[in-house]
Amino acid sequence: MTTTEHTRPGPLQxxxxxxxxxxxxxxxxxxxxxxxxxxxxxxxxxxxxxLGNIKAMLVAAAILVILAIGQTFVxxxxxxxxxxxxTMTFGAIGFGLAFSNGFGFWLSAIMAVVAALIxxxxxxxxxxxxxxxxxxxxxxxxxxxxGLALIVSDGKPITVFSPELLTLTSGAIGIFGFPIILAAVxxxxxWFFMFRTRFxxxxxxxxxxxxxxxxxxxxxxxxxxxxxxxxxxxxxxAALLLVARVGAAEPAINTQxxxxxxxxxxxxxxxxxxxxxxxxxxxxxxxLLTALTNGLTLLxxxxxxxxLAVGLVVxxxxxxxxxxxx
Amino acid sequence: MTDTYNTPPEGSPHTGRTxxxxxxxxxxxxxxxxxxxxxxxxxxxxxxxxxxxxxxGDNGAGKSTMVRCLSGIHRPxxxxxxxxxxxxxxxxxxxxxxxxxxxxxxxxxxxxxxxxWQNFFLGREKTHGFGPFRTLDRKLMKSTAGDLLKxxxxxxxxxxxxxxxxxxxxxxxxxxxxxxxxxxxxxIMDEPTAALGVQETARVEGVINxxxxxxxxxxxxxxxxxxxxxxxxxxxVMRAGMAVAERRTAETSGDELVALITGARAA
Numbered sequence: 001m002t003t004t005e006h007t008r009p010g011p012l013q014x015x016x017x018x019x020x021x022x023x024x025x026x027x028x029x030x031x032x033x034x035x036x037x038x039x040x041x042x043x044x045x046x047x048x049x050x051l052g053n054i055k056a057m058l059v060a061a062a063i064l065v066i067l068a069i070g071q072t073f074v075x076x077x078x079x080x081x082x083x084x085x086x087t088m089t090f091g092a093i094g095f096g097l098a099f100s101n102g103f104g105f106w107l108s109a110i111m112a113v114v115a116a117l118i119x120x121x122x123x124x125x126x127x128x129x130x131x132x133x134x135x136x137x138x139x140x141x142x143x144x145x146x147g148l149a150l151i152v153s154d155g156k157p158i159t160v161f162s163p164e165l166l167t168l169t170s171g172a173i174g175i176f177g178f179p180i181i182l183a184a185v186x187x188x189x190x191w192f193f194m195f196r197t198r199f200x201x202x203x204x205x206x207x208x209x210x211x212x213x214x215x216x217x218x219x220x221x222x223x224x225x226x227x228x229x230x231x232x233x234x235x236x237x238a239a240l241l242l243v244a245r246v247g248a249a250e251p252a253i254n255t256q257x258x259x260x261x262x263x264x265x266x267x268x269x270x271x272x273x274x275x276x277x278x279x280x281x282x283x284x285x286x287x288l289l290t291a292l293t294n295g296l297t298l299l300x301x302x303x304x305x306x307x308l309a310v311g312l313v314v315x316x317x318x319x320x321x322x323x324x325x326x
Numbered sequence: 327m328t329d330t331y332n333t334p335p336e337g338s339p340h341t342g343r344t345x346x347x348x349x350x351x352x353x354x355x356x357x358x359x360x361x362x363x364x365x366x367x368x369x370x371x372x373x374x375x376x377x378x379x380x381x382x383g384d385n386g387a388g389k390s391t392m393v394r395c396l397s398g399i400h401r402p403x404x405x406x407x408x409x410x411x412x413x414x415x416x417x418x419x420x421x422x423x424x425x426x427x428x429x430x431x432x433x434x435x436x437x438x439x440x441x442x443w444q445n446f447f448l449g450r451e452k453t454h455g456f457g458p459f460r461t462l463d464r465k466l467m468k469s470t471a472g473d474l475l476k477x478x479x480x481x482x483x484x485x486x487x488x489x490x491x492x493x494x495x496x497x498x499x500x501x502x503x504x505x506x507x508x509x510x511x512x513x514i515m516d517e518p519t520a521a522l523g524v525q526e527t528a529r530v531e532g533v534i535n536x537x538x539x540x541x542x543x544x545x546x547x548x549x550x551x552x553x554x555x556x557x558x559x560x561x562x563v564m565r566a567g568m569a570v571a572e573r574r575t576a577e578t579s580g581d582e583l584v585a586l587i588t589g590a591r592a593a
Contacts, residue, residue: 196461198451201440205448208439215435217420217449275439 022323029317030267030284037288041295048298055175061290062179063088063238063245067257068264068282069190070234073227075265076194077207078274079127079134081231083119085258086145089251091116091239093149096158096249105164112243113236119145120232121225128224142258149251157250160243169244179241183283186234191279200277203227207274256307260289263314269321289313349408350375350511350543351396356405358391365391367567368405373512373560378534378544380554380575383564384587389547392564393514396545397429398422410511420449426511430518434501438490445489446471446504474507475500478533495526499533506537513537514545519553531557551580563587 025032041048067084074081081087094115098108119141126137171178194200205213206223214220243249266272267288268281292313293306351373358366366388373379383389394400396407398416407414409425416422419429436445443464452463452470471485483496492500498518505513518534519527534557538544548554554561555575563571563586571586585591 192459197458198453198460198462201444201448201451201462205437205440205444208437212433212435212437213448215419215431217423275437 022320026320026323027269029269029320030281030288033267033313033317034284034288034291037291037295041291041298045295045298048295051175053294053298055172055177057287057290057294058175058180059169059177059245060294061287062177062183063241064257064260064264064286064290065180065183065283066186066234066238066241067261068268068286069186069279070231070238071261071265072190072268072270072277072279072282073194073203073230074134075207075262075270075272076203076274076277077224077227078210078272079224079227080138080262080272081123081228082135082138082258083123083141083145084138084231084235084261085254085256086142086149087116087119087232087235088239088242088257089254090119090145090149091236092243092249093153093158093251094236095239095243096160097152099160099162099249100158105162109240112239113233116232116236116239117229118232120229120235123232124225124228127228128221146251146253153249153251155251157246157248159248161247165240165244165247168240179244182237182241186237187279187283194277194279199223199226204275204277207276209275259314260286260310263310263317264289266314266321267317269324271321271324285317348374350410351545352408353392353396354406354408356392356395356407357403358395358400359403364567366395366402369564369567369569370405371562371569371572373543373545375543376538376541377559378538378546378557380546380548380558380561381564382548382551382554382561382583382587387564387587388567389564390516392569393429393516393545393547396422396512397427397514423508423510426509427514428505428508428510428512429514430498430501430505430516432516432520434497436489436497436501439488441486441488442475442483442492442500443468443471443485445500446474446485446507450508470507471503474503478503478506478536493526494522495529498522498526498530502530502533502537506540506542510542512543512545514547516547517549518546519548519550527553551583554583555580565589 038049047053067088071081071084091112095108095112098111099105103111123138123141126132126141127134130137168178173181194203202213202218202223205216205218206220210220264285265282267285268278268283270276270278270282289310292309296306296309349372353372354370355368356366356370357364357368369388369392371381371392381389381392391400395402398419398421401416409427414425416425422429437448440448447467452466453460454463455461468485472482475482475485478499483492483500489497489500502513502515502518515534519530522530531553534544534546546554546558558575561573561575561578561583562569563583565587573582582591
């Protein structure tokens with residue numbers, strides 16, 4: 001009798017058995033890493049887990065969460081969008097120019113998204129129709145968008161005073177600031193479209209096996225166009241949060257956002273080869289990276305160490321993904 | 327000796343004693359070149375309703391090109407395809423599927439990272455709702471896929487399992503069941519058991535037989551003469567870009583087929 005009891009594992013033992021496998025750690029790298037970071041930082045710094053700091057972290061994470069979701073759609077098709085942060089910059093300049101010319105908040109916001117979508121359209125045409133390698137195409141548009149932003153802004157930041165932007169950046173419901181609420185709404189919509197609609201299924205199919213997807217009547221060209229437009233459109237929305245946070249539209253390069261958006265997706269367990277979609281993972285990945293930067297700042301670690309820490313975490317996560325279940 | 331099933335090298339397919347309306351498919355004088363390579367030099371063949379028609383031939387004889395012309399992957403340079411009494415042309419594979427010709431590709435055209443039911447309905451998903459918030463009707467698709475698999479396959483994988491986890495035979499069964507599930511007139515199978523073991527081959531052959539019994543015409547491309555003799559009702563032999571001979575399976579032998587393929591025996 002005792003032997004039969006031993007062979008029937010309880011839920012805790014099941015988790016224990018899973019935890020002994022590397023694939024468990026690989027599949028859940030982002031949530032495990034986030035919990036570990038929170039524990040370590042809250043021991044080392046008493047302010048880390050205060051409501052004020054959590055609220056600040058969530059607001060700071062919003063831009064990265066939105067960019068990571070856009071990047072997720074592209075990476076699920078097996079592509080990559082290196083122009084995502086430059087597109088955000090271009091969108092921000094579009095907003096700044098429109099606003100300083102008296103277009104008002106809403107029209108300027110639409111301008112930001114439209115400006116970003118233009119870059120996305122170029123990406124989509126180059127990659128889906130022109131069959132240019134995603135890496136090269138978006139590397140090119142990264143430079144183009146950065147250059148255009150510098151040209152149209154004459155290299156100077158455009159200061160923006162808008163009550164709507166102030167509300168966007170400082171408004172909150174409880175500890176959840178408007179930016180993170182916006183990011184959460186986008187995350188829910190992204191999950192819905194990825195996992196509950198025909199479009200999302202086709203995105204996963206094209207990433208998993210383009211030849212098979214096309215043989216079954218899926219238009220890989222349309223899907224690739226769509227994911228680069230989604231990525232760019234979300235970069236345009238992120239541009240609003242960026243302008244709101246800085247108080248100005250700056251033609252800065254924002255390379256850190258590009259690297260972190262890809263890092264968040266990798267941390268979230270999405271395979272760079274495509275076909276495996278995840279939304280929650282990249283969102284948690286973005287939160288993890290923000291918590292890492294925030295915690296290091298609280299501990300008084302020099303700014304210089306932050307790219308190093310982010311880089312190490314990402315490389316470790318990439319190593320772990322090798323052990324994901326096929 | 328007069329051979330009623332023989333095809334002269336040029337002109338329309340010789341129909342023997344069969345009435346034209348008994349053919350589900352008549353391909354006549356199909357030519358296809360790739361650059362200087364003449365893959366098909368005016369090949370003609372037919373398929374009868376409710377039968378398994380085998381297409382055999384050596385490597386490079388033009389079988390694959392013929393199949394690709396019938397399934398819309400290639401457009402023939404010249405020649406006509408008559409499907410169920412109507413002359414058809416296929417711009418692309420989707421057009422062929424719409425006309426009722428389903429193909430089980432040698433690579434099966436499955437997406438390994440998706441589940442069985444997702445693969446089943448890929449490209450023709452059932453949805454409910456309106457506009458951009460149209461959602462996948464997952465319940466309907468899962469139950470339909472499950473039923474179709476159960477009707478055909480002996481060994482049914484759960485429809486929610488990912489294709490990556492299935493055995494070769496299970497994948498083949500899924501691909502065949504998918505091809506059969508759309509009221510198709512013809513299902514083309516390219517080497518359906520090439521990568522399978524003995525047991526799985528037997529299961530897949532069972533699936534092909536039940537497909538024929540359900541009234542679907544099957545075009546079987548196979549290198550395995552035993553399988554051709556076991557499964558098919560009619561055999562077409564291709565050599566050097568031409569369909570050189572046809573036989574009723576019951577009236578021929580493996581030896582004769584080999585001789586026809588190699589050209590040791592003139593058609």
